[in-house]
Amino acid sequence: MKKSSTTESLILHAAERIFFLRGFDGARMQEIADEASINKALLHYYFRSKERLFDAVFEAAVSRLLPPVLSVLHLELPLREKITAFVEAYFTTVLENPFLPGFIVHELQRNPAHFRAVIAARRIDVLETLKMQLHEGAESGIWRRISAEQFMLNLFSLCAFPFVARQGMQALSGKNDHEYLLLLEERRTLISGWVLDMLRPETVNVK
Amino acid sequence: MKKSSTTESLILHAAERIFFLRGFDGARMQEIADEASINKALLHYYFRSKERLFDAVFEAAVSRLLPPVLSVLHLELPLREKITAFVEAYFTTVLENPFLPGFIVHELQRNPAHFRAVIAARRIDVLETLKMQLHEGAESGIWRRISAEQFMLNLFSLCAFPFVARQGMQALSGKNDHEYLLLLEERRTLISGWVLDMLRPETVNVK
């Protein structure tokens, strides 16, 4: 049973490349088979159907992105460090899988229930810890009052959107792939500062 | 030739609903025909092929989003007002077409050249004016030094991502449709403040 496991992961990796690139509807089983250099029937031998193969890929994708990224939000860390840790975790993970965010975002639209199910199954609660921490910070006057939801949206937006809309941003900015990567690396060092700026208590009339 | 123009826009609207929801690959010509309550052959009579019909929808979509949103960036306005105007334009447009951002983002991934072509054809240059304005602001010490690209990314990210990843954010936050809309309306009033926070010259050790 040595061969089976390697073939299975061979298929999974090929399917991942194709599904990441084309989404569920755009992907062809034949193309996945070709990508894996195997017969199309073998796909069905290992994963009964296109749906199941896709589910496996999606599950793996979510597993690769969410845990490393969301777990830092629960750590016992000052907000400042937590933000930096989040940004680092996000960029590290996503720079290794640049199509991941777009893939997930598209599946979010295609089949919202799918993602909900995955989230529910993992009992993920991102906001719990964050809410407390932000509340405390606001009470003690260190941070501006902001809902955990808006804070999360800001953090996610600044990190994820440049990947999700990469092609569009490149088109608008005229940057080539290399230049855009530099831009992303620069962001990696800047985002946590920006997020903290948004948290700083409002200064009175900076002019 | 009265009927033709109404039928054409009837088809376009139906196609828009379906393409927005399912993307090019997920959409079926039959479903579009049903949505428009017409015969499938009529789609081909008005728009030779699925590709052409999609192109028409995409062109219309880009036309609806980009001009109102990007044009404000060229106005002779102080940065502060410009940012507010941008956010207002974005939310006004997108709240009327909630699937627009996701649709464009997906097409960006599926066929990057398509968007590039549209941008090129319109000779859009978002950064030109912005660069000067940010440079002047930085020279005079009013604003922090930041590249126009990063600034644009920040602005776009904070506005667009909550729409693009709406289903995911709702899943993570547990908000229902109505609650999420409230969150978006709240953002609409907050984003320009945040963007300005990110622009404010770095204060020395706020602790």
Next chain:
DNA sequence: TTTTATTCTAACCATATAGTTAAACTTTAC
């Protein structure tokens, strides 16, 4: 070595889908 279970393939099937055609219906022009 022989038998059995597993892994893999070529050829096939059923169906869904984009696109076509020929004819009917409707509007416009005269």
Next chain:
DNA sequence: GTAAAGTTTAACTATATGGTTAGAATAAAA
């Protein structure tokens, strides 16, 4: 009112696609 042009439809075609099957090749067990 009639002919021509434009619009719409039912029925059809060709093909792409997900999935199946029967059997070959390979590995494991005896």
